[in-house]
Amino acid sequence: MSTFKIQDCHKETIKGICNSFENNPGELISILHKIQSEFGYLPEDIQREVAKNLKISVAKVYGVVTFYSFFTMTPKGKYPISVCMGTACYVRGAEKIVDELKDQLKIKVGGVTPDGKFSLDCLRCVGACGLAPVVLIGEKVYGRLEASQVREILESYVD
Numbered sequence: 246m247s248t249f250k251i252q253d254c255h256k257e258t259i260k261g262i263c264n265s266f267e268n269n270p271g272e273l274i275s276i277l278h279k280i281q282s283e284f285g286y287l288p289e290d291i292q293r294e295v296a297k298n299l300k301i302s303v304a305k306v307y308g309v310v311t312f313y314s315f316f317t318m319t320p321k322g323k324y325p326i327s328v329c330m331g332t333a334c335y336v337r338g339a340e341k342i343v344d345e346l347k348d349q350l351k352i353k354v355g356g357v358t359p360d361g362k363f364s365l366d367c368l369r370c371v372g373a374c375g376l377a378p379v380v381l382i383g384e385k386v387y388g389r390l391e392a393s394q395v396r397e398i399l400e401s402y403v404d
């Protein structure tokens with residue numbers, strides 16, 4: 246269940262983005278991309294608004310959002326953490342890193358800490374296999390990571 250409540254200003258933003266693609270349903274993926282980069286995620290209320298603007302069914306929007314793994318319906322933390330679970334990273338202990346992150350943050354994969362600071366997700370290969378295991382926190386890349394370093398890294402995100 247989404248707790249996001251859409252406001253008029255959100256509707257204006259969505260309308261503006263849809264307009265910039267001439268409300269063309271063929272541009273649905275690009276439109277959703279732009280909207281997700283604006284809001285961070287695509288809750289149901291936003292999907293409904295997109296459907297209204299493009300004059301397509303909500304089911305169609307939902308189908309696209311759930312099909313592509315880069316779209317998300319859950320909010321991210323201020324510092325989104327993504328652990329690479331590609332083969333190289335997996336073999337080099339990515340699972341231990343995930344377990345450590347879950348322990349430290351007390352959330353599951355896909356979850357967000359109650360203060361909204363961190364969210365935790367897993368990704369497929371991010372193309373830095375030489376640095377395996379790899380974790381991204383926001384734009385920052387941590388390579389050759391060991392579970393014992395996790396606490397210190399998390400503590401470096403002070404605000």
Ligand code: FES
Binds near residue numbers: 333369371377378
């Ligand atoms: S498998 Fe993790 S970067 Fe390639």
